[in-house]
Amino acid sequence: MNKKISVSQIQEAAQEAYELYKNNTDGKNADYIPYLANINKNLFGISICLLNGKMIQFGDYDYKFGIESVSKVHTAILVLRQYGAHKLLEMIGADATGLPFNSIFAILLENDHPSTPLVNAGAIVACSMVQPQGNSDEKWNAIVSNITDLSGSAPQLIDELYKSESDTNFNNRSIAWLLKNYNRIYDDPTMSLDLYTRQCSLGITAGQLSVCGATIANNGNNPITKEQIFDAELSPKITSLIATVGFYEHTGDWLYTSGIPAKTGVGGGIMGVLPGLFGISAFAPPIDSAGNSVKAQLAIKHIMNKLGLNVFESGTVTITD
Ligand SMILES: NC(=O)CC[C@H](N)C(=O)O
Structure with a gap:
């Protein structure tokens, strides 16, 4: 099936995810690295970078957190x-x-x-x-x-x-x-x-991670700088590495429920790659037992499911203005 999704639908889904989960208090900051235990646990940001360079962002998308x-x-x-x-x-x-x-x-x-x-x-x-x-x-x-x-x-x-x-x-x-x-x-x-x-220990923003995700989704071409960063044939290799182990022992459950290959860090960041469509990132410090951000998972899953997108679905998806 061929699907058309508008930019405003993506905006609405992301805003909805932000509103739905901004007050969620599940999970706990990583504390085996003392610095991370003290980060404001209410920070929450979402960023999506489309392959034409358009950014859709909510909340603390510009806050520099530990990339981990x-x-x-x-x-x-x-x-x-x-x-x-x-x-x-x-x-x-x-x-x-x-x-x-x-x-x-x-x-x-x-x-x-x-x-x-x-x-x-x-x-x-x-x-x-x-x-x-x-x-x-x-x-x-x-x-x-x-x-x-x-x-x-x-x-x-x-x-x-x-x-x-x-x-x-x-x-x-x-x-x-x-x-x-x-x-x-x-x-x-x-x-x-x-x-x-x-x-x-590098500080990065959800905005920067979504651009990186989009560069992978865009066959190595950075949608913001328009520079070719790596050979296009490496893109599926990178996405396959992410899909296989991005959430460690929870990777299968994640892929099954979200439909998007993504990589997490104990700083609370997640970076997702939807080949040919966009890069997405969400950030919120409290994590679950496998070290994956609780709110960032909920937000990305909501956006994927709301838009009916899944990396394993056949058919083409086009993003319209
Ligand atoms: N999952 C993570 O983000 C772990 C990274 C952290 N620097 C560690 O080595 O423990």
């Missing part, structure tokens, strides 16, 4: 840009773990590769692969400029978050050294972990 695990997508894209699709599969993998994002078990179970760049182990490996290897400053520049390319504007390091996370990331330190033990990390483990921790 959403950054795993950006750095996976950087590794894809630098190495190509085959090498990412060979050196990291593209499987779901079915386990929490910081699982050590998952590393022990998959003894030939860390499964996917979208869980902690694989994301630390991705940081180890970023070129030029051996040079922390240059690697960091590459990570930040890739996020800037994808978002259409620069992210900003939240120093306090970086410190808070560096002081408490004992589990991630174990992951980095376990990867070293299995010869599955490709640069200095301490440096790779530090780059991962720093990228998670």
Whole structure:
């Protein structure tokens, strides 16, 4: 079936989602990273970026929050840009773990590769692969400029978050050294972990994440800057990584109920990709037991279901003015 959806229908669905859930108090801020526990739990923003560059936004869409695990997508894209699709599969993998994002078990179970760049182990490996290897400053520049390319504007390091996370990331330190033990990390483990921790501490807005989602949905062409950021053939690879493990052990339930591949972070952000149509992001700090924002999930699901959109549905959808 071919469907036509107007921009005002999208606007209405997003506004409705905002109104419906803005007073929801379910979930709890992440507290294993002390900085995140103290963020205002009432913040709530929604942003949709259409492929013609039009932005539809409500609430705190311009508030800079910790990008956390959403950054795993950006750095996976950087590794894809630098190495190509085959090498990412060979050196990291593209499987779901079915386990929490910081699982050590998952590393022990998959003894030939860390499964996917979208869980902690694989994301630390991705940081180890970023070129030029051996040079922390240059690697960091590459990570930040890739996020800037994808978002259409620069992210900003939240120093306090970086410190808070560096002081408490004992589990991630174990992951980095376990990867070293299995010869599955490709640069200095301490440096790779530090780059991962720093990228998670970048401040980003829901607006910037929706532009990144739209760049992926638009075959690598950023709808705001109109620049081609990565090869079009990488787009389905990125979306498949996100669809497979974007919500960790809750990924299947998410995809089944929302119909959109999306990636979450414990800072409260979610970034969704609807190929050929739009990028969407929602942000609200309180998270559920798997580390996924409660309100952001409700909002994105509402918008998808209200508009009758689903990545697995056949037929074409056109967005009209
Ligand atoms: N799921 C997340 O957002 C986790 C990211 C966080 N930096 C961690 O490593 O624990």
